[in-house]
Each structure stands twice: as structure tokens, then as C-alpha cells.
Amino acid sequence: xxxRGTVKRVGSGVRRIAETGALSANQRAHISHxxxxxxxxxxxxxxxxxVAGLVLADHADRGRVxxxxxxxxxxxxxxxxxLRAVARNRRLHLLVPAGDLAAAGIALAIGCPVALAVxxxxxxxxxxxxxxxxxxxxxxxxxxxxxxxxxxxLGAVVxxxxxxxxxxxIAFAVGPAAETMLGWAPGRWAEPDFVDQIxxxxxxxxxxxxxxSLRAGGEADEVVVRCTDVHGDWHHVLFRVTGSTxxxxxxxxxxxxxxxxxxxxxxxxxxxxxxxxxxxxVVLEQQVPGDPASFVIRFANPIAIAAMHRLAGRAVEPxxxxxxxxxxxxxxxxxGGQLARVVETATPWSAERIEFPGDRNRYFDLWAHRLADGLxxxxxxxxxxxxxxxxRLRRLALHDPLTGLPNRAMLRDRLERCIGTAEIRDATxxxxxxxxxxxxxxNDALGHDYGDRLIEAVAPPA
Numbered sequence: 001x002x003x004r005g006t007v008k009r010v011g012s013g014v015r016r017i018a019e020t021g022a023l024s025a026n027q028r029a030h031i032s033h034x035x036x037x038x039x040x041x042x043x044x045x046x047x048x049x050x051v052a053g054l055v056l057a058d059h060a061d062r063g064r065v066x067x068x069x070x071x072x073x074x075x076x077x078x079x080x081x082x083l084r085a086v087a088r089n090r091r092l093h094l095l096v097p098a099g100d101l102a103a104a105g106i107a108l109a110i111g112c113p114v115a116l117a118v119x120x121x122x123x124x125x126x127x128x129x130x131x132x133x134x135x136x137x138x139x140x141x142x143x144x145x146x147x148x149x150x151x152x153x154l155g156a157v158v159x160x161x162x163x164x165x166x167x168x169x170i171a172f173a174v175g176p177a178a179e180t181m182l183g184w185a186p187g188r189w190a191e192p193d194f195v196d197q198i199x200x201x202x203x204x205x206x207x208x209x210x211x212x213s214l215r216a217g218g219e220a221d222e223v224v225v226r227c228t229d230v231h232g233d234w235h236h237v238l239f240r241v242t243g244s245t246x247x248x249x250x251x252x253x254x255x256x257x258x259x260x261x262x263x264x265x266x267x268x269x270x271x272x273x274x275x276x277x278x279x280x281x282v283v284l285e286q287q288v289p290g291d292p293a294s295f296v297i298r299f300a301n302p303i304a305i306a307a308m309h310r311l312a313g314r315a316v317e318p319x320x321x322x323x324x325x326x327x328x329x330x331x332x333x334x335x336g337g338q339l340a341r342v343v344e345t346a347t348p349w350s351a352e353r354i355e356f357p358g359d360r361n362r363y364f365d366l367w368a369h370r371l372a373d374g375l376x377x378x379x380x381x382x383x384x385x386x387x388x389x390x391x392r393l394r395r396l397a398l399h400d401p402l403t404g405l406p407n408r409a410m411l412r413d414r415l416e417r418c419i420g421t422a423e424i425r426d427a428t429x430x431x432x433x434x435x436x437x438x439x440x441x442x443n444d445a446l447g448h449d450y451g452d453r454l455i456e457a458v459a460p461p462a
Contacts (some may be wrong), residue, residue, distance in 0.1 A: 043119075157181055159189070159247040161211070170325065181256050183230030200226035200234065207239060214250060216242055224257065237262040271301070280304035280364075280380040284339060287322070292336030293329065295376070297321045304380065307364075311356055327356070339368055339376050346370045353387060363387040405455065434458075 091130045120210035159172040172189040179185055188194050196204050203225035210223040222240040229235060241252040274281040281420045283299040286292075300308065300318045308316045311326045342349050356364070364380045369376045399409035406414075415431075436458065443451040 010413040040136050090405075092334070095139065157255070158251075159254050160245065181229075182227060182235060198227045200228075202226075210239070210241075210249060221252075224261075269298075274301035277301060278303065278381075280307055280382075282378040284374075284376045285374065285376060286336075286340060286343065292334075292340045293323050293332035293341055295336050303382075307356075307380065307382075339378070342368045342370050342376055343374055353383065 073381075145182050157174050158180045159174045159178075161172060172195060174186050174189045176186055176187060182198070196206070197208060207225050208225050214221065220236060221242075224236055224238050226234045227237045235256050235258045237254050238257045239249050239252065239254045243252070278337065280303040281299075281301045282297060282304045284295040285298050286295050288294040297308070297316075297318045300316075305316060305318070307323065308326055312321070316325070323336050325333070327335060338349050338351075341347070348370075349366075351366045354364050354366055355362065361384070362382065363384045364384075365383050366378065366380050368376055368378045398413070400404060400407045415429075418429045421427075436454070439451065439454070442454055
């Protein structure tokens with residue numbers, strides 16, 4: 001065989017190997033992390049056999065080609081072993097190019113150009129397979145770690161139905177997190193009737209009926225039941241179905257929502273108590289740090305909602321109302337600044353006899369306290385009647401009840417204030433006295449009522 005013929009055959013063999021690129025891509029698409037190592041090995045050997053067959057068709061020295069095929073197959077087996085190790089130690093991927101160089105050295109030692117072409121072609125395919133498998137393994141590892149992190153944060157347990165029955169008897173195959181949640185070993189969940197045994201008698205029907213309904217095509221995919229732990233304490237557990245296996249067993253997850261249920265119950269009790277309270281109660285949260293007017297109303301009882309309705313001039317709904325919706329910008333910023341200081345310093349704040357813009361002649365006492373999670377609790381008690389009563393008493397004390405004019409007590413109070421101010425400023429005080437001539441004649445002739453009217457006309461009350 002001359003040199004030109006050898007080069008021609010080598011070129012033909014390389015072209016045929018290149019034509020197997022589509023086969024390689026198809027093979028790569030079928031490689032899955034779920035495949036067993038032995039199946040992967042068979043697939044690689046099958047591809048190596050195809051490549052060797054293509055070369056054998058163009059080369060007469062079948063002994064050397066067979067030797068090249070054996071070397072390439074050994075390299076495939078070596079590569080698979082390295083890939084399995086890479087899953088445990090990523091640095092071992094450096095062994096793959098070392099193996100490729102070894103294969104090239106074997107091909108050169110054989111001294112067959114076709115074997116050299118086969119070796120380098122197999123190195124290319126192995127590099128492709130290696131990168132795909134390593135990416136798949138790393139991607140799978142990342143996904144599994146992410147899923148585990150999410151499940152751990154949720155406190156969720158993944159389950160799969162072990163034995164669906166027409167009677168509704170439930171047995172689960174669960175993960176190890178189940179023991180952390182309720183204290184029962186994972187193996188106990190697979191025992192017949194175990195789930196029924198730990199489920200509250202009032203909730204057993206709900207769980208089994210949900211499972212049966214889903215197998216019959218129902219839409220309800222979750223149910224909350226009470227389950228007991230190893231210590232006999234009851235927990236509220238949310239069972240959620242996320243899918244099913246090819247054989248029909250349901251699978252999903254369950255999570256302990258006891259704290260959430262308790263929080264919701266406490267919130268309902270709080271709402272019931274505040275609904276009956278004559279004092280307005282508001283819970284606020286600052287949406288934008290640094291913007292004092294961005295406090296949003298998260299909760300308000302009926303008394304507070306009525307007050308906010310008067311301020312806004314329209315119906316208001318907690319969760320969507322900010323201070324800007326209730327007050328002018330300047331007032332909203334000033335009030336929000338006080339609330340922000342309560343959050344920052346945890347120091348209560350109070351204000352008395354407050355009149356809100358748009359709600360004049362109504363007076364409120366305010367108390368603000370910092371709550372958990374940076375919330376602010378605000379109570380507002382309307383004291384309008386108290387303020388008006390105080391004003392009436394003050395007027396009676398300082399004004400003549402008949403004419404409404406200031407009496408001697410007010411005169412004395414005003415004089416003392418003026419004299420005190422004059423002493424501080426080194427000033428003088430002037431007092432103007434006016435006398436009504438023949439006023440006694442009016443009283444005697446027409447009566448005191450007309451006398452009072454005359455006084456009111458001469459000096460109308462302020």
C-alpha cells in the first residue's frame with residue numbers, strides 16, 4: 001500500500017468518523033443521570049464498535065484496526081471510571097486529558113495511521129461525553145442541593161404513597177426529615193394504618209377522602225390534618241399532592257404548619273377583641289426605609305377604620321392605605337417621622353388632644369409602641385366629649401352665665417398675666433375702665449333682662 005493510498009484511506013476513515021457526529025449527538029441526548037453505569041458502558045462500546053466498523057470497511061489490516069478498537073474501548077472504560085470519581089471530586093476531571101494523551105501515545109506506538117485517527121476521534125467523543133456527563137452530574141447535584149435547602153427551610157418532608165388501596169388505607173415512604181418533624185422513624189410510615197393511627201380521629205376521613213378523590217380525578221390537592229408526635233402532642237400538618245408515579249402512587253410533601261395555625265388563631269382573637277374595643281387600634285409598617293410617609297396600614301379595627309374614612313373622605317381598606325392617603329404630605333411626613341423614631345429607638349410615643357386635618361372639632365389621644373418585626377402598634381382614643389366638657393367648664397368658670405361676658409375671675413387672670421409679662425419686659429400695663437351712665441335707671445325701669453341686653457350690646461362677647 002503506497003503512501004498516497006494510505007493517506008486517502010485515512011482521510012476516508014476520518015470523514016466517516018465525522019459522519020458519526022449526529023450519532024454521537026443522539027447518543028449524548030440519551031445519556032441520563034438515571035442510567036446505570038453498566039448501561040452507559042454498553043452504549044459507549046456500541047458506538048466504538050460502529051466507529052471501528054466504519055474504519056474496517058476502508059482498511060485491509062484488520063488486526064491493527066482491531067487493536068485500535070480495543071485501545072479506544074479501554075479508554076472509554078477508563079473515562080467512565082474517571083467520570084464516576086469526578087462526581088465526588090471535581091479535581092479528578094484533570095485525569096481525562098491525561099487519558100487522552102495516553103491513548104494518542106498507544107496509537108503512535110501501534111504505528112497505524114487509521115488507528116491514530118480512531119484514537120483521536122474517540123478522544124474527541126470521550127471529551128464530549130465527559131463534559132456532558134460531568135455537567136449533568138454537577139447540575140443534578142446542584143438541583144438536589146437546592147431542593148434540599150428549600151425543603152429544609154420549609155421543614156417539608158417528601159413522601160410517596162406506598163400502597164394505594166380502594167379502602168383508603170394509606171402508607172407512605174418518607175424521607176429522613178419526617179423523624180425530625182414528628183419523631184417517628186421513616187420506617188413506621190410504611191406500616192399499614194400507621195398514618196391513620198397518628199391522625200386525629202376527626203381528620204382521618206378528610207385525609208383518606210382527599211387521596212381517593214385525587215385518584216378518581218378530583219381537584220383538591222391538599223388537606224390539613226392533626227397528627228400526633230412521639231410525645232403525644234398534636235401538630236397541624238399540611239399534606240400536599242404534587243404528582244403521581246407511572247404506576248399510580250401519589251407523591252407530594254407535607255409540612256408542619258402548627259405555628260402558622262396558632263399565629264392565625266391568635267390574630268383572629270386579637271381582631272375579635274379589638275373589634276369590641278371602643279379604642280381605635282392600628283398596625284403600621286414602613287414600606288420604604290427613609291421615607292417616613294410610606295407607613296402603610298396593615299390592620300385597623302372598626303373604630304380606626306371609621307376615623308380613617310373621615311380623614312380620607314372615602315372608604316379605606318387596610319393593606320392599601322398609607323399616611324399619604326390620610327394626611328397632607330407635610331403632616332404625613334411629620335407623623336411618619338414620629339413612628340419611624342418609635343421603630344428605631346423602641347421608645348413609646350404619645351400625643352394628647354390631637355386634631356387631624358379634615359376632621360376638625362374631633363380630638364384624639366394617641367399612643368404608639370414598637371411591635372415585633374419592625375411593626376408599630378398605634379391606639380387612638382377619641383376624647384372629643386372630654387375636651388368639649390373641659391371647654392364648657394372653663395367657660396362657666398371664666399364667664400358670666402347670664403351675659404356670657406368674661407367675669408371677675410377672668411379679669412383677674414388676664415391682669416395677672418399682663419402684669420407678669422410687663423415685669424419681665426420692663427413695660428407698663430394700661431387698664432381702660434368704662435362706665436355706663438344711668439344704667440341703673442334702665443335696670444329699674446325695664447328690668448334686668450334689658451339691662452343684660454344693653455351690656456351685651458355695648459361689649460359683645462369675644
